[in-house]
Amino acid sequence: MPPRVRVVPNSLSPRRLFIDIFTLFPVVFEGFLSVSMLEKAQRVGAVRINVWDIRDFSRSKQYKVDAPPFGGGPGMVIRPEPLFSAIEQVKSPSSWVINLSPGGRRFDQEKARELAGKEHLVLVCGHYEGIDERVVSALVDEEISIGDYVLTGGEVPAMAVLDAVVRLLPGVLGDERSLEEESFSEGLLEYPHYTRPERFRGLSVPPALLSGNHALVAQWRRKMAEERTRRVRPDLWERRIRDGNR
Numbered sequence: 001m002p003p004r005v006r007v008v009p010n011s012l013s014p015r016r017l018f019i020d021i022f023t024l025f026p027v028v029f030e031g032f033l034s035v036s037m038l039e040k041a042q043r044v045g046a047v048r049i050n051v052w053d054i055r056d057f058s059r060s061k062q063y064k065v066d067a068p069p070f071g072g073g074p075g076m077v078i079r080p081e082p083l084f085s086a087i088e089q090v091k092s093p094s095s096w097v098i099n100l101s102p103g104g105r106r107f108d109q110e111k112a113r114e115l116a117g118k119e120h121l122v123l124v125c126g127h128y129e130g131i132d133e134r135v136v137s138a139l140v141d142e143e144i145s146i147g148d149y150v151l152t153g154g155e156v157p158a159m160a161v162l163d164a165v166v167r168l169l170p171g172v173l174g175d176e177r178s179l180e181e182e183s184f185s186e187g188l189l190e191y192p193h194y195t196r197p198e199r200f201r202g203l204s205v206p207p208a209l210l211s212g213n214h215a216l217v218a219q220w221r222r223k224m225a226e227e228r229t230r231r232v233r234p235d236l237w238e239r240r241i242r243d244g245n246r
């Protein structure tokens, strides 16, 4: 059975990440995978992404994949059979299977770096009340949440994980120095950016950035990053101090 979405035919690259996504709504991924960084990553061969429709693995005549929860309660649950068939079709010893779930470990930049080092990621997007727990216990390596709120389905979380991981792959970003300086790279939020014109509606660019003095620019950016982190994310700031990074 072919995947529902494979947007960009790609060339071969020496280091390639394979990603299979299982969803009830493959169409959601079409635009996302065909523009910008995700499109480029596939075109240069850094990643190969297949999007599969979970319904294609249903054996029911109406392609039904959900059923009410045992024990009663609201909503429906995605049944184990289609998900077992789907995941087992792509899973190998080098696969890392992720279920997107608000009950999972909170996603962050460190996790994105870890996942970028894998060979094969399988992302399972739940819907309704989620997926049958037997899928999680038998086939899933890790559950990931993108934050403490509940979305309708796992598609937006899967796109967040995809984006954060794929931009870390070699050859994807135009200038990989961006990765060294951006937010979270040293446990700090990034400094503010300014571009032309120098004055706009009475608002000026900070003089240090116009000085042409690299040391002064670096010092100003560092100070701004630290101030912003302390103000906006005291949790990150405290962790940084605890880890001795000051």
Ligand SMILES: C[S@@+](CC[C@H](N)C(=O)[O-])C[C@H]1O[C@@H](n2cnc3c(N)ncnc32)[C@H](O)[C@@H]1O
Binding pocket: 099, 100, 101, 102, 103, 124, 125, 126, 127, 128, 129, 130, 131, 144, 145, 146, 147, 148, 149, 150, 151, 152, 153, 154, 155, 157
């Ligand atoms: C309505 S939610 C299910 C919520 C679940 N009954 C609960 O209370 O934890 C349906 C699907 O959306 C996805 N989802 C929702 N919020 C998420 C989040 N914060 N992080 C990751 N996935 C999420 C998951 O795939 C989940 O199976």
